[in-house]
Amino acid sequence: MTLDTAERATGAGRSQDAPGAEASPDPAGDSPLERAGRHLERVLAGPAAAAGLPAPAVAVLGARDVLRPEPPERARHRAAATVHLTAESVLIGPWGDPGAPGAPGTACGGCLGVRWQRLRTRTEREALETGRPPTPAGTWPVLPAHAVDAVAALYAWAMRRGGTPAADGHARVTRYDLESGLVHTVPLLPEPLCGNHDGSDGSDGADGSHGPDVPGALTGETPFTLSPRPKTAPDRYRLRAPSDYALPTAALANPVCGVLGAGTWNDVTSPTTAPVAGTVFMRGYAGLTDVTWSGQANSFAASRELAFLEGLERYAGTHRRHLGGIVTASYDDLGDRALDPRTCGLYAPETYRDDPMIAPFDPARPIPWVRGHSLRDGRPVLVPARLVYYSAGTDADHFVFECSNGCATGSCLEEAVLFGLLELVERDAFLLAWYGDAPLDEIDLASCGSPVIRAMTDRAALCGYDVHVYDNRIDLPVPVATGLAVRRDGGPGTLAFAAGAALDPETAVESAVSEILTYLPHLPRQVAERPAELAAMAQDFSLVRRLPDHAALFGLPEMAAHVRGYLEPPAVRTLADAYASWERDRPRGTDLREDVRWLTGELADAGFDVIVVDQTAPEQRAAGLHTVCTIVPGLLPIDFGWARQRALTMPRLLTAQRRGGLRDRDLREEDLRRVPHPFP
Numbered sequence: 001m002t003l004d005t006a007e008r009a010t011g012a013g014r015s016q017d018a019p020g021a022e023a024s025p026d027p028a029g030d031s032p033l034e035r036a037g038r039h040l041e042r043v044l045a046g047p048a049a050a051a052g053l054p055a056p057a058v059a060v061l062g063a064r065d066v067l068r069p070e071p072p073e074r075a076r077h078r079a080a081a082t083v084h085l086t087a088e089s090v091l092i093g094p095w096g097d098p099g100a101p102g103a104p105g106t107a108c109g110g111c112l113g114v115r116w117q118r119l120r121t122r123t124e125r126e127a128l129e130t131g132r133p134p135t136p137a138g139t140w141p142v143l144p145a146h147a148v149d150a151v152a153a154l155y156a157w158a159m160r161r162g163g164t165p166a167a168d169g170h171a172r173v174t175r176y177d178l179e180s181g182l183v184h185t186v187p188l189l190p191e192p193l194c195g196n197h198d199g200s201d202g203s204d205g206a207d208g209s210h211g212p213d214v215p216g217a218l219t220g221e222t223p224f225t226l227s228p229r230p231k232t233a234p235d236r237y238r239l240r241a242p243s244d245y246a247l248p249t250a251a252l253a254n255p256v257c258g259v260l261g262a263g264t265w266n267d268v269t270s271p272t273t274a275p276v277a278g279t280v281f282m283r284g285y286a287g288l289t290d291v292t293w294s295g296q297a298n299s300f301a302a303s304r305e306l307a308f309l310e311g312l313e314r315y316a317g318t319h320r321r322h323l324g325g326i327v328t329a330s331y332d333d334l335g336d337r338a339l340d341p342r343t344c345g346l347y348a349p350e351t352y353r354d355d356p357m358i359a360p361f362d363p364a365r366p367i368p369w370v371r372g373h374s375l376r377d378g379r380p381v382l383v384p385a386r387l388v389y390y391s392a393g394t395d396a397d398h399f400v401f402e403c404s405n406g407c408a409t410g411s412c413l414e415e416a417v418l419f420g421l422l423e424l425v426e427r428d429a430f431l432l433a434w435y436g437d438a439p440l441d442e443i444d445l446a447s448c449g450s451p452v453i454r455a456m457t458d459r460a461a462l463c464g465y466d467v468h469v470y471d472n473r474i475d476l477p478v479p480v481a482t483g484l485a486v487r488r489d490g491g492p493g494t495l496a497f498a499a500g501a502a503l504d505p506e507t508a509v510e511s512a513v514s515e516i517l518t519y520l521p522h523l524p525r526q527v528a529e530r531p532a533e534l535a536a537m538a539q540d541f542s543l544v545r546r547l548p549d550h551a552a553l554f555g556l557p558e559m560a561a562h563v564r565g566y567l568e569p570p571a572v573r574t575l576a577d578a579y580a581s582w583e584r585d586r587p588r589g590t591d592l593r594e595d596v597r598w599l600t601g602e603l604a605d606a607g608f609d610v611i612v613v614d615q616t617a618p619e620q621r622a623a624g625l626h627t628v629c630t631i632v633p634g635l636l637p638i639d640f641g642w643a644r645q646r647a648l649t650m651p652r653l654l655t656a657q658r659r660g661g662l663r664d665r666d667l668r669e670e671d672l673r674r675v676p677h678p679f680p
Helices: 005-010 033-051 072-080 107-120 122-129 145-161 299-318 333-336 348-353 411-434 451-462 505-519 523-528 531-539 545-551 557-569 579-585 594-606 618-622 650-660
Strands: 059-060 081-084 089-095 172-176 184-188 264-267 275-285 286-296 327-329 367-374 381-385 407-410 465-471 481-487 495-501 610-615 626-631
Touching: 033 059, 033 081, 033 145, 072 107, 089 107, 089 145, 107 122, 107 184, 122 286, 145 172, 145 411, 264 299, 275 299, 286 299, 299 407, 299 618, 299 626, 327 333, 333 381, 367 557, 381 465, 381 579, 381 610, 407 411, 411 481, 411 495, 411 594, 411 610, 411 626, 411 650, 451 465, 465 557, 481 505, 481 557, 495 505, 495 557, 495 626, 523 545, 531 545, 618 626
Parallel strands: 059 081
Antiparallel strands: 081 089, 089 172, 172 184, 264 275, 275 286, 327 367, 367 381, 367 610, 407 626, 465 481, 481 495, 610 626
């Protein structure tokens, strides 16, 4: 490889395009990084030609925000690029993809750019994405001769291997570290919001995921149908084990272009489970949010499988991972074709008055909607996107902050729907009991036959906690168990709550206890780290503003005064006694579809619709996974932040205990426990 002598000595030529030039960025936004990219493209052309390879197109990452649509010419250049220069590395690829460049399902340079930027630090992302012009500090990166030689060699190697697709069928990206010289090759999955594959100009932002409006979005779409799904046994509701999915874990977590983050880590200090977790930034209502996904099982291998499944579920639920399919219209214009979001609960009037981040729902204001399906009525229905994708939104539809309520993943649509509905029932029951101060019977855990439950309570005891579980059914027959761990010495981390719902009562108990065990190792430390802040919350509930505040608040010993009803239950019953009538009448079929129909029927008999929105991301569909958002208007939704509690404004909170036979009259406002819920 022969380079110009001056360039070999300094890594830069004398022209304005060279990275060593001292000229400041031009008015068009030229930067040292972009000049370095043009320089690298020029000096790589010679070695490529000598090797009989096409000259590489070089794109730059880190100089501009690539999560928003670029001008067409720049977007085409980036999509076709096979070398990508960043401030600290050179990325060669994508290579080894069997598809044609730009074809659906084929990774391109645009896909790489989006995935790379999502993994940058908070500081880097804010600098790129807030719209402020960057100010370069010096000349960087410097490209000495040995670095250019290495990149040229890696480019030649990758292009020659490009005709032999990898066994997993995924493209590859090779990273050359400019500081250390280390080389690392990772797989790259196509980015579903990359506009280079379908001729569109992308979305409002690759993390905003609002594609072009499609007024006729319902026209010609495949009808929503539930299919027969044979179960292996009447009480088996998962058709596949987590280990059965061929997840592309190396593409999901790697520091170059991981879908879910840069990697995973094991918590080897936990005395209760073997946690594995990962994290990634996602842009939401309040800016960049650190989204953590984890798995909690008895082995690190099993926990890792669960962690990736949860990470993909959150990936699909935070933002719409498809271009298009959005209907923008007002509720007044849509009428009965759409779900009225007011039936899902709104905040108190004073919340809208005092909180600048939200505004009351206006039925005359156009907002984005997505396609859903009513299982009760058997018809399509449009659902506010704000209620489905819980980190996306527009200024027009900021009437509520939704969370992952009712989102679930399964091996098929029916499995996902069932577990989404069970989660809605679980959280509704928990809130009805908490705010309604419902009298719940305790379940004698010694009466449970599961050795797993006994093992988990023993682990909790080793951490200094006693575990209690309560029959939390209110007016729906589905088993719901609420768990409460109480620290024996009354120290920090005094109380920890969790809940579980399942068609099998013992499974519901096991789920609640398992969830508790994930919090016990960390709760005392979380309380000890912010004693003054939590003490202030105990005196002024308006200071409870974020999800972590709810569970941490009940780590204070003084909060035990608010849970006396749990600590002094009306009765302690065996599991068999508590669920005798349920076991006599419960569904015991061998078709998962029939379980979904049964639960839909129970909710419909109680006066509720059941709406399903398919959230499945392309990355999930390729692995045989399905994710849905289930919505049951009228059930109490879980919210975080004391000022944003829709449950306290909904009629069901006052009537459900009478309907369930727990009280002989509706509740009055003065009967409510107006204390932030402890749901974690």
